[in-house]
Amino acid sequence: MKRQMAYQFSRMLFALLILGVTGAQAQSLNYRSIDFPNATRTRAFGINPSGNIVGDYRDSLGNLHGFVLSGGHFITVDAPGWLAGASGTLPTGVKGIGSGGRLWGSTLLHLVRQRTAR
Numbered sequence: 001m002k003r004q005m006a007y008q009f010s011r012m013l014f015a016l017l018i019l020g021v022t023g024a025q026a027q028s029l030n031y032r033s034i035d036f037p038n039a040t041r042t043r044a045f046g047i048n049p050s051g052n053i054v055g056d057y058r059d060s061l062g063n064l065h066g067f068v069l070s071g072g073h074f075i076t077v078d079a080p081g082w083l084a085g086a087s088g089t090l091p092t093g094v095k096g097i098g099s100g101g102r103l104w105g106s107t108l109l110h111l112v113r114q115r116t117a118r
Helices: 002-021 109-117
Strands: 041-047 053-058 064-070 073-077 092-097 103-107
Touching: 053 103, 064 103
Parallel strands: 041 092, 064 092
Antiparallel strands: 041 053, 053 064, 053 092, 064 073, 092 103
């Protein structure tokens, strides 16, 4: 019993030492709201080292668009409809941005097919 208690105590002490060595301290974090103008919903998914933020938003008609927020300015990112044989743009979501500015994300082709089949 004493050996088991000593073992548990040594594990807790080790964990506390590791936390102390790694500098685990309370950090002050800053948050801000990200709202695409006139959107009904905005979601952010990624940020790169330059501070560019990417995500998606729904416009007042419920259409999904991707965006990049750079230097305080929003840029809409939409996949062209011709990728799916449709006109206009495809529902688009931007999920990430690399350090060089390369974007990656998704488009919802199944929604386009449902809409054009009607």
